[in-house]
Amino acid sequence: MNVLDQYKLFFVDRPFTFPGDKTVNRKTAIHCVDNDFLGYFLNRFTDGESIDEIITQIDFIISEGFYDPEYGTEIYLDFITMRYKDTSALFEDIDINKTHLQEIPFSDLKEILYLWKDFIRSSPFDRTTIDSRTEFCYSLKDYETEQEIASFLVKTFHETDFTLIRTENMGDYRKEFSAGYSKGKADEFYVTSLYDKNGRMIYEKEEDYFNGVSEIIIRKYYFDEQLQYNVELLYNRNGEFSAIENINPESPYIYASEIDMLYPGFLVKNPYYKNSDMIP
Incomplete structure (x- = not known):
């Protein structure tokens, strides 16, 4: 040994x-x-x-x-x-x-x-210079726990801001789970994202915990290949489709009751956007 x-x-x-x-x-x-x-x-x-x-x-x-x-x-x-x-x-x-x-x-x-x-003294030779004003992201390895790395970062860099990211491959998709830390302490703000095979984010869930109460916001993103335009879709507390972002600034959202009238067949052709489930 x-x-x-x-x-x-x-x-x-x-x-x-x-x-x-x-x-x-x-x-x-x-x-x-x-x-x-x-x-x-x-x-x-x-x-x-x-x-x-x-x-x-x-x-x-x-x-x-x-x-x-x-x-x-x-x-x-x-x-x-x-x-x-x-x-x-x-x-x-x-x-x-x-x-x-x-x-x-x-x-x-x-x-x-x-x-x-x-x-x-072996390569790679880059060095980090981090102080209390620095923010950075650290990607967790398979064998590393969030608690272990957070403890290491606090001991090494003291009161600084950082985000820990856990990545998981799911078929053609890449899932990322991010946990935020402010001044070395967990701020109980989490983001889960899903990326497609082109590297575009198609799903995002924000979880914000305060005094034991959570606020969860789920968004999905649709990319129109013809118009080369991204739109954002929102969901209610029950996970049902609620509204879609509108190009027209005077009417910023198209609500669920209006979707078939303005975009006929959109949800039928794109069933992934009917509810807030993460996996297509």
């Missing part, structure tokens, strides 16, 4: 998409334990120089044969502390009880640090 498997660690490239469709990559360490403390620790050191500095400190302690607390080289982060001992590094939670997380021998920690250094 290699050292990464032993400590339930793995390294991944995570792409983040920013407004304007610019996508950049962030090298990420993931520690598959409840509080991800080694992942959090490694993700705070993303350049070779800072990693080399930790390794140099470890080598000095090994050469001395003991660690003197007066050296004052402990590492204090927002969520954990790493304290040196004579032959190992002790990771502790910063809670009032200084909860013991794990003690790792220097030999293992050095090997982990060297592997992490090699990984962050």
Whole structure:
């Protein structure tokens, strides 16, 4: 068993998409334990120089044969502390009880640090620069949960806005489920979209939860190939067709009672638009 498997660690490239469709990559360490403390620790050191500095400190302690607390080289982060001992590094939670997380021998920690250094120096080389004013989207992988990634993003970037997107292929269609976070907290606003084989969105459901009450709005979109024109269709609380967007600004909507008169046979020819069901 290699050292990464032993400590339930793995390294991944995570792409983040920013407004304007610019996508950049962030090298990420993931520690598959409840509080991800080694992942959090490694993700705070993303350049070779800072990693080399930790390794140099470890080598000095090994050469001395003991660690003197007066050296004052402990590492204090927002969520954990790493304290040196004579032959190992002790990771502790910063809670009032200084909860013991794990003690790792220097030999293992050095090997982990060297592997992490090699990984962050491998392609792709893009880096994310994110602050509290930045907004971005993150596409969840099959093996990642929303809770896991949201926790990682909050620990890494603190109070920023982001959207998590789960994508699922359904035959010729692509379904996307998006969850919004404001200042690192879930704002309970969700969007489910369905795209056809041409990449056009044909279905959209917005769910907005406030004080335990939900407001749900469902729209479908129809693309007229001849006129090259998109129209929006709305549905009532019972999922029944309610109205269609009108080209005429003086009468912005054509209601269900008027549809057969103005667009004869539209719903018969396009049964997908009769109700709010997602799948055609």
